[in-house]
Amino acid sequence: MLSLLLAASAAVQPAPVTAPTPAPMMIFFDSGGKEIRKEWEPVLDEAAKAAAAGSRLRIVGHSDRSGSASGNRRTSLERARVVADALVARGVAVATLTVEGQGEDNPFLPTADGVREIQNRRVDISPDR
Template sequence: MKNSRIFLSSVAAVSLVSMSACVTDPNTGERKVSRTGIGAVLGGTLGYLLGDVVGGRTARIIGAGVGGTAGAVIGKQFDNQIKELDEQTAGSGVDVEEVGDQDAILVRLPDGVTFASGSASINPGFYPTLDAVAESLIKYPNSLVDVYGFTDTTGSAELNQRLSEQRAQAVADYLAARGVARSRLATQGFGERYEYLRVKTGDNVAEPLNRRVEIKIIPISQEDVQAAQGQ
């Protein structure tokens, strides 16, 4: 039954990375969904990315106290942050993508590098990359940050759910230790759901990237703050 649970996800993900929205990443030489296309083709497989923030936007905005730092216009800052993150993580295996129409920035930490199989301990060799992400979050404080954990299908679904939660928490704890306000951070584990496949350049074989963590950076504007305060 476990294989049947991931079959539809795999088919949808293969379709996703096979579409014309794929581009070649100049940093890694790998094919992935383009920043301009990702919001339109996520569909049901990765549709969780288009949902609201973990715990609800209003409560998170008030709790994080981002009111004084939120910008009136997100556009240019969003473009600057995504460009800098792309440059700072070049060569690390990290994917940096735009979600929707400047709805969020997705930083996808690579499978098999961030964590060993069955482990929620961050590989020390990956600390510099997470340091760069933390620096970006500190430089651009007007955002909320969701950290999502995932696993492969080895082991029971229950074990994988717990492991995915622990991986997300480990990354959030690291970012907080590097100076990111903990009030901006929330975590969620998805276990073995939401398989992600990436097609390597020059090859039609989809590579599963399941033992991963994703960091979703949701920009907050003054408009968002005013709406939250008015509720």
């Protein structure tokens, strides 16, 4: 009987514990803007600390739907590059950064075409896995 209990308990293994995926850090931009406002400096500092701790970072720029799709893609990439440059200025190695622009393709808050929405004019910074 004891051998049956031991066999049954050995067959049930707890699921491995994995760390939750951290939420991306976000920096928001003014309409048409590519400058990082002072209020977003702490986000850059946090991202630089993550990089210093060994994380590779993925930097993804986004835009709202107020301009043309091609212009929004270009602006989103420019915003991502501005954030990458700010991180490099904080000592983050360029080789640890992946930079891309998604334009209006991945809105934080879906809107109709032509709508300005600050939550969509953002750069997401997250661990690059």
